[in-house]
Amino acid sequence: MTHARSARAVPDPRLTILVLEDELEVREALEADLAPFADIARVEPAEDVPDAHAVLDEVAADGDVLALVLADHRLPGRSGTDFLVELMASGRHPHVRTVLVTGQADHADTIRAVNEGGLDYYVAKPWNPDDLRALVRRQLTEYVLWSGADPVPHLRVLETERALEAVRGRSEL
Incomplete structure (x- = not known):
């Protein structure tokens, strides 16, 4: 008698948002503003560069993907x-996708972040929470579209119209 193996669905990798900020109050404020994303995307805090590398190792070990970094300049x-x-x-x-969230980067730092760090956006402190969430949604959508990831598992954290256009475009192929 043979037994059929049940196919276990492999979950889609979760999109990860890395919040790199050394000031606890600011980091917690960013995490609170990103709470609406947390049931679909991972929101991972880090207080300095070594901590950020440890988070990246953990994300990779879990099979998830780094989609967005929100980084303070001064650490x-x-x-x-x-x-x-x-x-x-x-x-x-x-x-x-990379976003510098800072009030202290000088002109040379910002230029270096753009030219050498592939900076996608700059947010000045203090930020508007609604604007930040819209920016994060836009950047996650950019990540999904450019990486070729399936947008469907992530629809609730993406710009819905753009993501659905991508889904429709793929189904027409």
Whole structure:
């Protein structure tokens, strides 16, 4: 007698938002503003660059993907700009979207983040929570569209119209 194996569905990788911020109150405020995303996307805090690398290792070990980094510039040790430059140079996350959330980056730091770190957006502190959520939704949508990920499991955290257009476009192929 043979037994049929039940096929176990492999879950889609979760999109991860890395929040790199050393000030506890600011990090907690960002996490609170991103709470509406947390049931679909992972929101992972890190207080400095070594902590961010540990988070990236954990995300990879879980089979999830780094979709978005929200990084402060001024951090203890190495700066958020240094982290973004290093992240882009590694080639491990080619489609990751990056946002500098800071009130202290000077002109040279910002230019370096754009030119060498692939910076996608700059948000000045203090931020508007609704604007931040709209920006995160837009950046996650960009990540999904550019990476070729299936938008369907992530629809609730994406710009719905753009994501559905991508789904319709794929079904027409």
